[in-house]
Structure formats: structure tokens, C-alpha cells
Amino acid sequence: MNPLYRQAIVQSVAGLAFLIALGFLCAGTWDSWQGWVFLAVFAASTFGCKLSVVHLTISWVAWRARLLDSGRSLKELLPGVR
Numbered sequence: 001m002n003p004l005y006r007q008a009i010v011q012s013v014a015g016l017a018f019l020i021a022l023g024f025l026c027a028g029t030w031d032s033w034q035g036w037v038f039l040a041v042f043a044a045s046t047f048g049c050k051l052s053v054v055h056l057t058i059s060w061v062a063w064r065a066r067l068l069d070s071g072r073s074l075k076e077l078l079p080g081v082r
Helices: 003-027 033-070
Strands: none
16 A cells, blocks of 8 residues: 555544544534534545545656656746746
């Protein structure tokens, strides 16, 4: 497994545990439908964002490796880049 994927999973689980502790311990009960809805929406959006960032990071590394292997520079491909 890629270390970036592993790090994203560990951080997501730790963040989710922190939100559970913060939300439900402060409420004093597990029977809070607003807490469960918030947790589900926040977890889904956070996971989606982390997954896209990890994917883009890995794609960028692969794209940069292909660019360096081709012998072309970034300035040749993107004229506006200094």
C-alpha cells in the first residue's frame, strides 16, 4: 500500500474518532440524530477530499517523472510558467 494512502486512512480514522468524542461526549448521549447526520456528512466530504488530494499527488509525481524522462521542460509545455 502506498504510504500516502496509509497516512490518509490513519488521519481520517483519527479525525473521525475525535469528532465522535467531541460531538457525543459533549451531548452526553449517543441518541442524537443531529450528531449522527453531521458525522456522516462530514466524514463523507472529508474522505472524498482526502482521496482526491492523494490521487492528484500520486498523479502529479507520475506526470513529473514522465516529463523529466521526455527531456522537455515545464516551460516548454506551459509557456506562462516562469
